[in-house]
Amino acid sequence: MTSKHPLARRIVIAFVLMTVIVCGGFSLGIVAVVHIVEQRLVSEALRHQLDAVLQQDLPQGRLPRLDSSTRFYSSKLPGYPIPESYADLNEGFSEVFDGDRAFHIYTRVTDGDRYLLAQEQSEFENREQALFNTTLAGFVLAVLGSWLIGRTMARKVMAPVSHLARQVRRQEQLSPSAPPLAPKYPDDEVGQLATAFDSTFGKLRQSLERERLFTSDVSHELRTPLTVIATSCEILQQSTLDDRQQELLQRVNRASEEMQELAQTFLLLARGQADQIDVSVTTRLAQVAERQCAHWGALIREKGLDFRCVTESHDDGRYNDTLLSSVMANLLRNALHYTDHGHVSLTLEAGGFRVEDSGAGIPSGQHDLIFQPFVRGPQARGEGLGLGLSLVKRICAHQGWQITVHNLYPQGSCFRVWLKPNA
Ligand SMILES: Nc1ncnc2c1ncn2[C@@H]1O[C@H](COP(=O)(O)OP(=O)(O)OP(=O)(O)O)[C@@H](O)[C@H]1O
Numbered sequence: 315m316t317s318k319h320p321l322a323r324r325i326v327i328a329f330v331l332m333t334v335i336v337c338g339g340f341s342l343g344i345v346a347v348v349h350i351v352e353q354r355l356v357s358e359a360l361r362h363q364l365d366a367v368l369q370q371d372l373p374q375g376r377l378p379r380l381d382s383s384t385r386f387y388s389s390k391l392p393g394y395p396i397p398e399s400y401a402d403l404n405e406g407f408s409e410v411f412d413g414d415r416a417f418h419i420y421t422r423v424t425d426g427d428r429y430l431l432a433q434e435q436s437e438f439e440n441r442e443q444a445l446f447n448t449t450l451a452g453f454v455l456a457v458l459g460s461w462l463i464g465r466t467m468a469r470k471v472m473a474p475v476s477h478l479a480r481q482v483r484r485q486e487q488l489s490p491s492a493p494p495l496a497p498k499y500p501d502d503e504v505g506q507l508a509t510a511f512d513s514t515f516g517k518l519r520q521s522l523e524r525e526r527l528f529t530s531d532v533s534h535e536l537r538t539p540l541t542v543i544a545t546s547c548e549i550l551q552q553s554t555l556d557d558r559q560q561e562l563l564q565r566v567n568r569a570s571e572e573m574q575e576l577a578q579t580f581l582l583l584a585r586g587q588a589d590q591i592d593v594s595v596t597t598r599l600a601q602v603a604e605r606q607c608a609h610w611g612a613l614i615r616e617k618g619l620d621f622r623c624v625t626e627s628h629d630d631g632r633y634n635d636t637l638l639s640s641v642m643a644n645l646l647r648n649a650l651h652y653t654d655h656g657h658v659s660l661t662l663e664a665g666g667f668r669v670e671d672s673g674a675g676i677p678s679g680q681h682d683l684i685f686q687p688f689v690r691g692p693q694a695r696g697e698g699l700g701l702g703l704s705l706v707k708r709i710c711a712h713q714g715w716q717i718t719v720h721n722l723y724p725q726g727s728c729f730r731v732w733l734k735p736n737a
C-alpha cells in the first residue's frame with residue numbers, strides 16, 4: 315500500500331483520528347445519556363406531581379399544590395382549560411416549544427378526560443446547553459492536544475530515521491574509512507535499518523575497490539604495450555619509408571595516443587568520476603570533424619553510401635578533443651551501421667553539428683529510450699551492446715552540451731549536438 319503523506323504526517327493523522335473517534339464517541343455518549351436521563355427524571359417527577367394533584371389535592375377540594383413554574387390543566391375541570399397547543403399531545407411525556415420558551419408536559423387520560431401538568435424547562439435547557447458547550451470545548455481541546463502530542467511524538471520517532479537518511483546520503487559513506495552506522499543507533503527498527511545499510515555499503519565498498527584495482531591494473535598493463543607501439547613508431551619513422559608508409563605510421567601513432575586518452579576518460583566516466591576528467595579545451599570543431607570525416611567518410615563510402623561533410627557556418631569555440639571526437643565518432647558509426655542505402659552527412663553549424671542519414675529512422679516512442687545504457691532499438695544489428703548513445707549522452711551532460719534526435723522525411727534520422735546550448 316502506498317501513501318502520499320510523509321511518515322511523520324501519517325503519525326499525526328493517526329493520533330488526531332484516534333482522538334476524534336474516541337473523544338467524539340464519548341462526547342456524543344455523554345450528551346445522549348444526560349438527555350435521556352433528564353427526560354426520564356422529569357417525566358417521573360411530573361407523574362408523581364400529577365398523581366398528588368389528582369389523588370390528594372382535588373378530591374380534598376384544595377387547589378393543586380404546585381411551584382410557580384408548573385401549571386395544571388384538565389378537560390374535565392372548567393377552572394383549568396387545556397391550551398389549544400397542548401390539546402393533541404400523546405399520553406405520557408412530551409416537549410413543547412413556544413417561542414423562546416420550552417415546556418415539559420406530562421399527559422394522562424382517565425375515562426376519556428385529559429389531565430396535564432406543564433413545567434417550564436428553561437433551566438434544564440440552560441443546563442443542557444452548558445453541558446453541550448463544555449463537552450464540545452473538551453472535544454476541541456482533546457483534538458488540539460492530540461495534534462500537538464502527535465507532532466512532538468512524530469518528530470521524536472522520526473528524528474533517528476531522518477538522521478540516518480542524512481548519513482546515508484553523505485558521499486563519505488562509500489569511503490573505505492567510513493565508520494559503521496549501526497553502533498550509533500539503539501537496537502530497534504532504526505538500528506536494524508542502519509545494520510542493513512552497513513551491510514549494503516560494505517558490499518558497495520568492496521565492489522568499488524575491486525573496480526579501482528581493475529582500473530589501475532588495466533591502465534598499468536595497457537601502458538606497456540602502448541609504450542611499445544609508440545617507441546616502435548619512433549624507430550620506424552627514422553627508417554626510410556615512402557610517403558604512404560609515413561602517413562600510415564602517423565595514423566598508428568595517433569591512434570595509440572587516442573587509445574591512452576580514451577581508456578582514461580571512459581574508465582573515469584564509468585566510475586562516475588566525470589569531474590576528475592582533464593577537460594582541456596583546445597580543439598576546434600572543424601579540426602575534430604576533419605579527422606572524423608577522414609576516418610568514417612572512407613568506411614561509409616566503402617559501404618556504397620554517399621558521404622558529405624558540409625560547413626554551414628563557422629564555429630569559433632574550443633572543445634575537449636577526446637570527448638568531442640568520441641561523441642562525433644559514435645554518431646557517425648551509428649549512421650554507417652544503420653543505413654543501407656542513400657547517404658550520411660555531417661553538417662557543422664555555429665555552436666554545434668548534426669549527423670543525418672537516410673536509414674530506417676527511429677520510432678518516435680524510442681527517442682528517449684535509446685540514450686539509456688544497454689538499450690538497443692528495433693534497428694539493432696551486429697554485436698553492439700546499446701552503450702554508444704548512453705556514453706554520448708553522459709559526455710554531453712558532463713560538458714553541458716545538448717543532444718536531440720528527430721526523424722527525417724521521407725526516411726532517416728538526424729542527431730543534433732549543441733555545444734553551446736545557452737548561447
Ligand atoms: N542513425 C541511426 N539510425 C537508426 N537507428 C539508430 C541510429 N542510431 C542509433 N539507433 C538505434 O539506437 C539504438 C541504440 O544505439 P547505441 O549506439 O546506443 O547502441 P548500439 O549501436 O545498438 O550498440 P553499441 O553502440 O553499443 O555498439 C540502436 O540499437 C539503434 O536501434
Ligand SMILES: [Mg+2]
Pocket residue numbers: 644647648698701702703
Ligand atoms: Mg552504436
